[in-house]
Structure formats: structure tokens, C-alpha cells
Amino acid sequence: MSSKIILERKVLSRNDLLAADLRELFKSRGVAVMNIVSSPGSGKTSLLEKSLGILSASMAIGVIEGDIKTSNDADRISSTGVPVHQIQTGGACHLEAEMVRRSLDHFKLDELDLLIIENVGNLVCPSAFDLGEGMRTALISTTEGDDKPLKYPAMFRSSDVLVINKVDLLPYTDFDMEKVIHNARSINPGIRVIETSCRTGEGIGDWCDFVLGFAQQN
Amino acid sequence: MHELSIALEILDIVEKEARIHGASAVREVSLRVGDLSGVEVEPLTFSFDTVKKERELTRETVLEIDRVPVKIRCLPCGREYYNADHRVLCPQCQGFETQLLQGEELEIEEIEID
Numbered sequence: 001m002s003s004k005i006i007l008e009r010k011v012l013s014r015n016d017l018l019a020a021d022l023r024e025l026f027k028s029r030g031v032a033v034m035n036i037v038s039s040p041g042s043g044k045t046s047l048l049e050k051s052l053g054i055l056s057a058s059m060a061i062g063v064i065e066g067d068i069k070t071s072n073d074a075d076r077i078s079s080t081g082v083p084v085h086q087i088q089t090g091g092a093c094h095l096e097a098e099m100v101r102r103s104l105d106h107f108k109l110d111e112l113d114l115l116i117i118e119n120v121g122n123l124v125c126p127s128a129f130d131l132g133e134g135m136r137t138a139l140i141s142t143t144e145g146d147d148k149p150l151k152y153p154a155m156f157r158s159s160d161v162l163v164i165n166k167v168d169l170l171p172y173t174d175f176d177m178e179k180v181i182h183n184a185r186s187i188n189p190g191i192r193v194i195e196t197s198c199r200t201g202e203g204i205g206d207w208c209d210f211v212l213g214f215a216q217q218n
Numbered sequence: 219m220h221e222l223s224i225a226l227e228i229l230d231i232v233e234k235e236a237r238i239h240g241a242s243a244v245r246e247v248s249l250r251v252g253d254l255s256g257v258e259v260e261p262l263t264f265s266f267d268t269v270k271k272e273r274e275l276t277r278e279t280v281l282e283i284d285r286v287p288v289k290i291r292c293l294p295c296g297r298e299y300y301n302a303d304h305r306v307l308c309p310q311c312q313g314f315e316t317q318l319l320q321g322e323e324l325e326i327e328e329i330e331i332d
Contacts, residue, residue, distance in 0.1 A: 002245055006328045009231060011249070013223040128220045128256050153304035154256050186305040189314035 015129055018097040022132025029109045032218035033117065034211070035131050037155060038139035040121030043165040045073045046198035047139065047207065048118065052080040054208050059113035059215055064103050066095040066120045073118065083107065094125035097132060114215040127154040135214050141166040142173050146180035153187045161192045163207065168197040224257055224324070225265035229276055232329050236275045241331035244279045248330075252286040252323035254304060259283055288321035 012020075026033050036044050048063065055061060063084040065074040074086035085106040087099050100117060107115070117133065119126045138159035140148050143166055149156040156162065162184050164177070177195070184191050194210060196203035228247060236244050251257055263281055270276040288301040292308035293315040299308065306316050 002330050002332050003239075004328050004330050005235060005239060007231070007235065007326045008328075009326045011224060011227050011231070011324045011326060013220050013227055015220065015223060150305070154254075157254065157304065158256075185314050186307045189306060189316065 015097050018101065019130035019132040022097055022101060023134075025109075026115070026132060026134070027218075029112075030218070031109055031112050031115050032135070032215040033115045033131075033133045034135045034137060034214065035117045035119060035126075035133035036137045036139065037119045037123070037126045037159065038121060038141075039123050039144065042121075042139040042141040042144065043196075043198050044118050044121070044139055045076055047163065047165065047196065047204075048116065049076055049080060050198045050201070050204050051208050051211070052077065052082045054204075055114070055211055056080070056082050058212065060111055061114045061116065062107045062112045064095075064100060064115065064117045066099070066118060068093070068120060089120060093120055093122050094129050095119050095131060096129050100131045114211070123148070123152045123155050127152075127158050134218055135160050137161045137163060139163045139165055140180070142169050142175040142177075144175075146176045147183060149180065149184040149187050156184055156187045156191065159188065159191060161194065161210070164193065164195045166197060166199070167195050167202055168200045221257060221261040222265040222269070224262060225269055228266065228281075228326065229270060229273060231326060232279070233273055233275050235329060236331050239331060241275065243332045244276050244329055245332060246280045246282050246330040248282045248284060248327040250284045250286055250323045250325045250327055252321040253288050254318075254321040255324045257324055259285070284327065286320050286323050289319040290316040291319055292316050 038044050061082050063077050063082055065084055065086045067073055068089050071086040074084045077084040085103050087103055117131055136159045138155055181193055194203055194206050196207055232244050232247050266281045270279050290306050291298045294313050295308055295310050308316055
């Protein structure tokens with residue numbers, strides 16, 4: 001004799017639950033947290049190298065770097081003077097909330113205004129792993145396809161901001177700026193777009209203003 | 219990508235509920251999966267069918283999936299549309315001013331127990 005029980009219960013993964021705890025922790029300590037995602041080579045680390053000097057003049061920043069191997073990215077961030085901790089996953093293609101939680105032991109959260117997490121270069125898996133962040137920034141560059149947002153919808157749907165980097169290379173590629181923005185908005189109408197070149201410095205001011213605004217709100 | 223973790227969470231939930239009701243087995247779990255939920259049905263089913271065997275109450279449980287398509291309301295047009303892909307543009311006016319009505323769900327509707 002069987003019976004049916006109505007649950008109507010949302011399913012959250014273990015990562016979701018831990019990320020929710022982290023979100024509460026960050027909120028209680030007044031730390032704004034940003035998760036930066038992109039394909040390998042779009043310019044996440046370069047963007048940070050170019051902007052951390054300016055940003056750290058007005059607030060206390062900490063950076064978590066995620067890579068499979070090497071501390072190359074953390075070394076580059078160290079040169080900016082900002083405290084950084086490198087997570088080497090050894091094989092995992094994305095960061096998870098548990099890794100971020102362990103990483104926090106390397107920072108004095110009470111002294112931070114902003115924590116930036118540079119995720120492992122990957123446009124697929126990181127979209128499914130909430131890290132407790134308050135803002136997710138997706139980067140693509142002009143040497144990639146302008147249909148990227150349509151090919152990786154989960155990533156662009158879950159991001160709040162799209163930074164289009166390497167605009168100095170536009171004359172040398174077939175990348176269509178209008179098309180990529182249209183594509184991104186068709187997946188996520190509210191996504192904010194910022195165009196940058198880490199080489200020439202174009203748009204870095206806009207990026208810094210944006211980050212400052214975000215950190216001050218939280 | 220994290221379908222195994224989702225499968226484990228589903229099993230935790232249904233096992234707990236089954237115990238509360240003194241069930242001897244869980245026959246079926248009805249799961250609502252939206253097309254924008256980020257969860258793929260095939261790897262989820264595969265993961266579920268593999269790990270369910272490790273628990274006595276769920277050894278034979280069938281995972282019944284109810285897919286929820288993307289439905290949007292276009293604010294300028296005032297009409298509702300079903301979209302077959304991840305784009306939330308209005309198919310009529312190509313506008314961006316849309317509201318997502320359904321498609322992001324990942325919920326257990328009900329379970330059937332013995």
C-alpha cells in the first residue's frame with residue numbers, strides 16, 4: 001500500500017548551502033565579495049594587475065587566486081602590494097565554496113572592504129558553483145567569438161557584469177561589439193557591460209569606478 | 219556539472235522524509251527541473267541511479283523528472299511566450315524587457331512511499 005507525500009522542496013547542493021553560509025559571514029563582516037570568471041587567457045589577472053593599485057588606494061582589498069597549478073597569478077597580484085592567497089586545485093576545473101572557506105584563514109576579514117576571487121579559467125563549470133559572492137563578473141576578450149554568451153548561457157546568465165577586454169585588438173579581429181552585447185543581453189537583459197584594454201588602459205577607469213561603487217554599497 | 223552532489227542531496231531529503239513517515243521504501247521521487255536550472259537530466263539520472271543503491275530505503279527508487287520549459291512575459295507586448303532555448307528575448311518584438319515566469323526550478327514535488 002503506497003502513499004504520496006507532497007514536499008514542494010527546493011533542492012540545494014552542499015555547495016549551495018555552504019555558499020549561503022559564506023554569504024552570511026561576508027555580510028556580517030561587511031566585506032564585499034566579487035567572483036571573476038572567464039575562459040583561460042581573457043585577461044582576469046591582467047585586469048586585476050592594472051586596477052588593484054588604483055583601487056587599493058581607497059580600500060582594503062584581499063585576493064584569492066584559483067588555478068589548477070602554479071602560483072604564477074598570485075605572484076603577479078603580490079606585485080601590486082595587495083594580500084593574496086593562491087588556491088591550487090591540483091585538478092578541479094573550478095573553485096568551490098569549501099575551498100574559499102578554507103582560504104579565508106589567510107585573511108583578516110574584519111580588516112577587508114573587498115575580497116576578489118579570481119576563478120579558474122573556465123567558462124563552463126564555475127557557473128554552477130556559488131562561492132558566496134555578492135557580484136559575479138564574466139570576462140571575454142575580442143579575440144574570442146562574439147557568440148560566446150549564446151554558447152555558454154549558464155555563465156552569462158549567472159553573471160552581473162560583462163567585461164569585454166582587449167578592445168585595442170578590435171581592428172585585427174572580426175569581433176562584433178554590438179553583436180556580443182546583444183547576445184549577452186538576450187541571455188541576461190540586466191547584465192552590465194564594460195569595455196577595457198589592459199594594454200592601453202582604456203576603460204580601466206570605468207572598471208575601477210564600478211568596483212568602488214560595488215564595494216561601497218556593501 | 220554538479221549533478222552528483224544534487225543527486226546526493228535529493229537522496230538525503232527523501233530518506234529523511236521516508237523515515238519520518240515510517241516508510242519501508244521510497245518508490246518514486248518526482249523532481250521538477252527547469253531548462254535554466256543548470257542541471258542536466260542525463261547525468262543527474264545516471265548519478266541518482268548509481269548512488270541510490272547505497273541506501274536501503276532508496277535502492278529501487280525511480281526518479282521521475284518533470285521538465286519545466288522557459289516561459290517569459292514580454293512587458294511591452296503584454297503576452298507570454300515559451301522559449302525553446304536560454305534566450306529570454308521576446309520572440310515577437312525581439313525586446314529585452316521580459317520577465318522570467320518559469321524555467322529555473324529544481325524542486326522535489328512529491329515522493330511515493332511504501
